Amino acid sequence: MERYRIVLLGLIVALGVSLTARAEEPKAADAKTNKEQIESLRKEIAQLERQMKGGKQIDADAMERADHLAGSGYGPNETVLSRAGAVTMGGLLQVWFYQIANDTYTWTDANQINAGTPALFGSNETNDNDGFRVRRSELRFTIAIHENVTAHVMIDPAREATSFPSLPQNQSSVISGDGVAFADDGTQGLLFTGVPQGIRTLEVRNGTGNANRLLQDAYIHYHGIIPHHDGKVGQMKRMLGEEGTRDSSQLDFVERAMITQLADMRDIGTQLHGTWWDDRLQYWVGFFNGSGTAFQQHQNRSDDNDDKDAVASILLRPLWKDETWGSIEIGYSIMYGKGGEAGDHQPSVNVLDGLNRDSTIHSLQYAWLMYKPGGPVRGWWIRSEWGKYRDRFAPFDLYGIGSDPAPFSIDGWYVSTGYKLSDSRWADDLSNGGLLQKQLLLPMEFAFRYEVMQNLFFNDELHPTRRQDIWKTQVITAGINYYIKGHNAKLQLNYNIVVEDDDDDIEGGFQQFREVKNNNFVVNFQVAW
Numbered sequence: 001m002e003r004y005r006i007v008l009l010g011l012i013v014a015l016g017v018s019l020t021a022r023a024e025e026p027k028a029a030d031a032k033t034n035k036e037q038i039e040s041l042r043k044e045i046a047q048l049e050r051q052m053k054g055g056k057q058i059d060a061d062a063m064e065r066a067d068h069l070a071g072s073g074y075g076p077n078e079t080v081l082s083r084a085g086a087v088t089m090g091g092l093l094q095v096w097f098y099q100i101a102n103d104t105y106t107w108t109d110a111n112q113i114n115a116g117t118p119a120l121f122g123s124n125e126t127n128d129n130d131g132f133r134v135r136r137s138e139l140r141f142t143i144a145i146h147e148n149v150t151a152h153v154m155i156d157p158a159r160e161a162t163s164f165p166s167l168p169q170n171q172s173s174v175i176s177g178d179g180v181a182f183a184d185d186g187t188q189g190l191l192f193t194g195v196p197q198g199i200r201t202l203e204v205r206n207g208t209g210n211a212n213r214l215l216q217d218a219y220i221h222y223h224g225i226i227p228h229h230d231g232k233v234g235q236m237k238r239m240l241g242e243e244g245t246r247d248s249s250q251l252d253f254v255e256r257a258m259i260t261q262l263a264d265m266r267d268i269g270t271q272l273h274g275t276w277w278d279d280r281l282q283y284w285v286g287f288f289n290g291s292g293t294a295f296q297q298h299q300n301r302s303d304d305n306d307d308k309d310a311v312a313s314i315l316l317r318p319l320w321k322d323e324t325w326g327s328i329e330i331g332y333s334i335m336y337g338k339g340g341e342a343g344d345h346q347p348s349v350n351v352l353d354g355l356n357r358d359s360t361i362h363s364l365q366y367a368w369l370m371y372k373p374g375g376p377v378r379g380w381w382i383r384s385e386w387g388k389y390r391d392r393f394a395p396f397d398l399y400g401i402g403s404d405p406a407p408f409s410i411d412g413w414y415v416s417t418g419y420k421l422s423d424s425r426w427a428d429d430l431s432n433g434g435l436l437q438k439q440l441l442l443p444m445e446f447a448f449r450y451e452v453m454q455n456l457f458f459n460d461e462l463h464p465t466r467r468q469d470i471w472k473t474q475v476i477t478a479g480i481n482y483y484i485k486g487h488n489a490k491l492q493l494n495y496n497i498v499v500e501d502d503d504d505d506i507e508g509g510f511q512q513f514r515e516v517k518n519n520n521f522v523v524n525f526q527v528a529w
Contacts, residue, residue: 085145092138092249095525100128100170103517107171107456107500127170128518134158135524136248138216148224152234154217167255168475168496170518171456211301216266233270235299238263239284239313240333241366242385249487249528252383252418253479254494258453259387259412262364263333266299271311280317287311290337290362294391294408305359309337326374335364340392360392360407379424386413393468402465410470412453420445422483445481450474456500458513471501471513492524 106124137158144150219234237245243256244263256264269288275281290309292298313333320327340359368385372378388411395403421430421444430442452474460467476497483490502515 085143087141087143090140090142090529092136092140092528093526094135094137094248096133096135096254096522097131097525098133098165098167098520098522099130100165100520101517102128105514105516107513107516108458124516124518127165129165133161133164138248140217148222150221150223152217152219152221153215155214156216157214159213159216167520167522168451168477168494169258169455169473169498169500170520171473171500171516211297211299213297213299215300228276229272229274231270231272235266235268236271237265238267238269238286238288238309238311238335239271239273240311240335240364241387242329242331242368242370242383244366249526252416252447252481253449253477254492254522254524257385257412257414257416257449257451258455258473258475259389259414259451260366260385262295262387262389263366265297267309268299269308278320280320282315284311284313284333288335288337290335290339293339293394294362305339305341307338309335309362311335322374324375326378327370327372329368329370331366331368333364333366335362337362362391364389376425379420379422379427380417381420382415382417384413384415387411404466406463406467408457408468408470410454412451412455412472414449414451416447416449416477418445418447418479418481420481443483445483447477447479447481449477449479451477456513473501474499487526488528490524490526492522492526494522494524496520496522 103124106127135158136156138154138156140152140154142150142152215235217234217236219232219236221230221232223230239245240263241260243251244260248264255261267288267290269286271284271286274283288298288309288311289301289303290298290307291301291303291305311333313331315329315331317327317329319325320329338359339362365388366385368383370381370383372381388409390407390409392407393405395405421427422442427442430437432438452472454470454472456471456473457468458471459465460469476499477494479492479494481490481492496519498516498518498520500513500515502513
């Protein structure tokens with residue numbers, strides 16, 4: 001009998017916990033389901049009490065059903081139990097299918113450059129194959145350990161991939177999401193000072209390689225201590241620009257614009273955030289390691305110098321969620337720091353082991369504008385963002401650039417617009433219409449983007465071992481977003497028209513560059529939770 005009292009007490013406690021957990025007000029449908037489970041659990045407990053008072057043998061089936069109900073809580077907003085604190089889990093899965101127009105050569109016209117000799121810069125065969133790709137596979141864990149302290153960890157196994165072509169353009173010498181500073185464009189000869197491409201050792205220590213990128217976010221968040229402020233310490237995104245730091249599940253297009261992909265990187269450091277005026281004025285100040293060279297990932301690696309990067313950002317919303325006039329957001333961000341370290345600052349003369357590059361002032365700036373009007377044109381939105389990047393490659397890191405490569409500076413920008421039918425003045429008519437309007441048209445959003453970025457590097461003719469000439473890419477993107485369940489389940493279809501600088505755009509015309517046939521079509525299948 002004592003055993004049964006203990007079991008009964010445990011069930012009553014479980015019921016109390018269940019009632020408390022569900023008091024956090026999930027959605028109406030989930031609340032109804034939880035209420036039914038609680039009522040069923042109460043009936044099972046009452047039955048057990050009657051059996052105990054009557055001295056009867058407890059029904060084993062009733063015991064099993066009660067145990068099942070006590071431990072079967074699930075659904076949105078449920079808390080995972082842990083030894084200390086409340087744990088929540090989330091994630092993002094994006095699977096792509098892409099088709100890229102085929103071409104014979106890359107952006108550098110090998111036939112013209114080599115005059116019949118074996119192609120140095122590739123056939124483009126490895127960069128234009130169609131296929132599927134797991135673009136993101138994020139798993140997020142957050143634990144509230146104290147009312148003022150939470151910890152966040154996010155891993156993404158898909159970030160380890162570096163063999164996929166870059167998008168929206170497959171020729172660029174930028175990270176393009178998760179590539180590296182140089183694209184493997186099918187080179188058959190020797191590259192990087194005679195070392196066969198594909199077996200070249202990428203040394204993290206000396207700034208010429210990329211570290212493991214499985215670990216994305218890993219930071220501690222302090223909040224509710226200083227009024228209007230919170231702070232983070234660990235590995236996180238630096239607050240730089242708008243699209244680059246936006247959650248990847250909420251992008252307007254399949255992939256970020258070329259210039260904002262530079263901000264979609266983590267670094268290790270600390271960042272303070274202030275917010276006023278109902279979040280309409282916000283600012284961030286931070287300090288980060290800033291390791292690595294141009295375009296390289298900074299996360300999950302030790303710093304390669306004593307200096308740190310400073311980050312500052314400000315956001316202002318002079319108009320926000322006004323029914324008539326809508327919302328306006330403007331902002332500016334800057335990262336400024338020093339990278340590299342070498343003996344006597346002359347790496348070719350007096351090399352400091354493992355840090356074989358000049359000290360370099362590197363910076364990254366963004367300015368952005370967003371407008372979502374209200375009134376009769378609600379549902380329409382427009383965004384624009386500009387970025388500028390200054391840095392230096394490591395020696396021999398790009399197309400055999402020599403022992404003392406010069407710094408470079410590039411910029412880019414985009415303007416995008418879209419129309420979301422579910423937020424428009426036609427939403428009610430479509431919702432009350434037939435199956436075609438409600439199921440097919442209402443979940444649709446139409447989007448368009450034009451972007452430009454200087455992202456094509458080539459050895460300068462007068463100083464081929466030190467400087468690079470830099471040319472631009474233009475991409476026009478037309479897209480359709482189909483929201484099955486908001487951003488939690490959606491399909492995105494993008495067609496990218498890609499135009500590289502060619503010989504006609506180069507003064508003097510040396511017949512070196514060509515516009516590649518690399519327009520592409522991408523579909524993103526997304527689930528977020």
